[in-house]
Amino acid sequence: MNTLDFTALVALGSFAAGLLGALTGLGGGVVIVPLLTLLFGVDIHYAIGAALVSVIATSSGAAAAYVREGYANIRVGMFLEVATTVGALAGAALVLYLRVSVISVIFGVMLLYSAYASLWDHAALSANAKPDRMASWLGMDSSYPAPNGFENYHVRGVPLAFALMFVAGVLSGLLGIGSGAVKVLAMDKAMKLPFKVSTTTSNFMIGVTAAAGAGVYLSRGYIDPGLAMPVMLGVLAGSLLGARILAGARVGVLRLVFSGVIAVLAAEMIYHGLK
Amino acid sequence: MTTQIMEKTDQRMDLIMSRLLRTGVLLSAMFVLAGGALYLLRHPTPVTDYHNFQGQPAEFRTVTGIFHEVLALRGRGLIQFGLLLLIATPIARVVFSVFAFLSQRDWTYVVVTLIVLAILFYSLFGQHP
Numbered sequence: 450m451n452t453l454d455f456t457a458l459v460a461l462g463s464f465a466a467g468l469l470g471a472l473t474g475l476g477g478g479v480v481i482v483p484l485l486t487l488l489f490g491v492d493i494h495y496a497i498g499a500a501l502v503s504v505i506a507t508s509s510g511a512a513a514a515y516v517r518e519g520y521a522n523i524r525v526g527m528f529l530e531v532a533t534t535v536g537a538l539a540g541a542a543l544v545l546y547l548r549v550s551v552i553s554v555i556f557g558v559m560l561l562y563s564a565y566a567s568l569w570d571h572a573a574l575s576a577n578a579k580p581d582r583m584a585s586w587l588g589m590d591s592s593y594p595a596p597n598g599f600e601n602y603h604v605r606g607v608p609l610a611f612a613l614m615f616v617a618g619v620l621s622g623l624l625g626i627g628s629g630a631v632k633v634l635a636m637d638k639a640m641k642l643p644f645k646v647s648t649t650t651s652n653f654m655i656g657v658t659a660a661a662g663a664g665v666y667l668s669r670g671y672i673d674p675g676l677a678m679p680v681m682l683g684v685l686a687g688s689l690l691g692a693r694i695l696a697g698a699r700v701g702v703l704r705l706v707f708s709g710v711i712a713v714l715a716a717e718m719i720y721h722g723l724k
Numbered sequence: 725m726t727t728q729i730m731e732k733t734d735q736r737m738d739l740i741m742s743r744l745l746r747t748g749v750l751l752s753a754m755f756v757l758a759g760g761a762l763y764l765l766r767h768p769t770p771v772t773d774y775h776n777f778q779g780q781p782a783e784f785r786t787v788t789g790i791f792h793e794v795l796a797l798r799g800r801g802l803i804q805f806g807l808l809l810l811i812a813t814p815i816a817r818v819v820f821s822v823f824a825f826l827s828q829r830d831w832t833y834v835v836v837t838l839i840v841l842a843i844l845f846y847s848l849f850g851q852h853p
Contacts (some may be wrong), residue, residue, distance in 0.1 A: 452767045456760075492777040505810050506752070509745045523737070527821060528836055545853065572836035587832065653772040656745075656814035657840065663811045664847030674803035675772055678760040681807070685753060 452675070460679035467507060467687025471705040472694065474648070475567050475711070476655075477684045478504040478627050479560060485716040486553075487721065491676065493549050497625030498671035501663045504627045508655035510689060521647040522642065525604060526591050529614045529635070530654055533628075534661040536618020541665035543623050551654035553722030556624050560715035563630040564708040581605035584640075593646050602646070606639035613639060614675065622662035627655035737824045741817055748813030752806045759802025766799060787849070849851050 462484050463477070470477025478500055485496035512521070544552070583591060584604035593597045613635035617628035632651035636642045642650070666672050783789040784804050793801020818841050825833040 452772070453764055456764060489774070491774040492809050494777045495774050502807050502810060505814060506749055509749045509810075509813050512742070512745055514840045521738075521819070527818075527833060527840065530818075531836060531843070534847070536841055538843065538847060541847075541852075586828070588790060657818060657844070660811050660814040661844055661847045664844065667807070667811065668785050668848070668850075669852050670785045671773070672784075672804070672807060673772070673780060674759070674784060674800040674807070675763060675767075676774060677807055678756050678763070678803045681756055681810070681831075682753060682760070687759070 451549075455489075456675070456679045459485070459676070460683040463503065463680045463683025464687040467503075467689075468691045469687075469703070469707050469710075470507070470684075471511075471691025473567070473707045475563060475704070475707060476504075476627050476629050477507060477688055478611065478625070479563055480711065480714060481680060481684065482556060482625055483560070483718055485676075485680070487717055488715070493552055494544070495673050495676055497544070497623075498663075498666045498673065499677040499680040500625035501621075501659050501666055502672060502677050502713040503681045504621075504625070504659040505656050505663060506681050507688040508627060508652055508659065510685060511692065512649075512656060519712070520593055520645050521653045522589065522593075522604075522646055522650050523653070524587065525636070525640070525642070526650045526654045527605065528587060528589070528607075529610060529632075530569050530610045530657050531715040533618035533621065533632075533654060533658040536615040536620075537658050537661035538618075538665065539615075539624035539661045540622025540624075541572035541669075543619065547623075550722040550724075553718050555620075557696035557717075557719035557722065559620060559624060559626065560711050560718065564711040564715065566630045566634065567704060567708050579603060579605070582608070583607045591646075591706045593643055599622050602643055602644075603636040604640050604642060606641065610635040610639040618658055618661070621655075621658045622665070625662070625666075627659060629655060703706035737821075741820060744817055744820060745813060748809060748816060752810035752813065755806030755809060756803050759799045759804075759805075759806060761798030761799070762797070762802060811848065815841070815848070818844060 463481060466480045466484060467477035481500040482496045482501060485491040486493050580603045584607050589604040592601045613631060617631035620626065620631060621628045629651050632654060633647050636647035636650060637644060783793050790801060790804045790808055794805045818837060822834060822837045822841065825837055
């Protein structure tokens with residue numbers, strides 16, 4: 450295979466990943482590493498470097514749209530980014546000490562969890578949560594545009610969310626993913642934020658978390674320009690198109706199918722690691 | 725009253741931030757695309773071996789090394805510069821947040837944001853084994 454064919458195939462695969470990731474809300478980043486390692490035989494370190502870069506591109510692109518709609522809670526995001534960036538540095542350091550097989554298995558388990566988490570129902574019951582001393586002191590309580598005007602909400606569970614965000618950061622730095630699933634878990638379940646606020650704030654944080662990991666990967670020589678180029682451009686184009694289609698699309702079935710694909714990839718990664 | 729003013733400036737902050745993110749991603753994609761075209765035109769050879777991990781040479785790993793490659797108009801150097809811009813985009817957002825919180829005299833969050841910024845700078849410019 451020559452360089453042009455390889456680049457075109459990787460770009461095409463990344464485009465599909467970005468498109469499906471945006472349409473289903475699962476993010477394209479999670480399937481990039483299995484795609485590159487299982488299908489193209491790329492070493493997992495290169496794959497993680499390229500995936501991390503594409504995660505920054507999609508999250509920054511999407512965050513630009515969301516932030517304007519006034520959903521994301523910037524104070525919650527900034528405070529928790531202390532935990533995710535420290536976690537990302539720890540995760541990027543951990544890569545040096547873990548064997549490829551171990552990273553593969555952790556990746557597979559994480560994929561299974563994301564597929565499972567995407568099937569949850571999110572009841573909108575959090576608006577009436579009581580104020581919490583720590584969150585109030587940190588000025589986190591805010592409001593968001595609900596169907597009938599702006600609705601106020603209180604934030605709680607800051608320490609638990611902070612701990613979960615550290616884990617999300619470690620996974621991001623270790624696996625080259627956005628860890629959106631764990632971030633949403635922290636804000637949705639621990640802080641009881643309205644679901645829309647959780648997802649958009651998570652998206653907003655993913656770029657900063659991934660940047661912390663990507664800086665380490667770049668200076669360590671894990672980011673190969675020839676590989677990262679088609680991955681980043683492909684995922685970005687796919688996710689932009691996906692976000693545009695999303696407006697009027699029914700995604701229930703698609704999400705189910707994509708969750709299935711992710712589950713299969715997860716099994717492959719785990720099998721690959723244990724073999 | 726004060727919370728209303730805070731929310732107003734919050735909204736303006738959001739708008740500038742979203743423009744900043746969009747511009748950063750667009751600029752980075754343009755460099756990556758241009759560099760990619762140059763790289764593909766000059767490398768019709770068999771594909772690089774990605775199966776065995778070797779790591780990148782110094783010129784693609786450090787900020788100064790990447791700048792040298794860009795000035796030499798090398799394809800891969802331009803790609804790497806685009807990727808550097810991409811990594812810098814969320815960092816620019818954090819820098820902007822420092823000033824936004826300063827203008828609101830929200831000292832707690834000025835400190836929080838500076839901590840995040842310090843971690844990001846350490847990641848990009850620090851020595852990593």
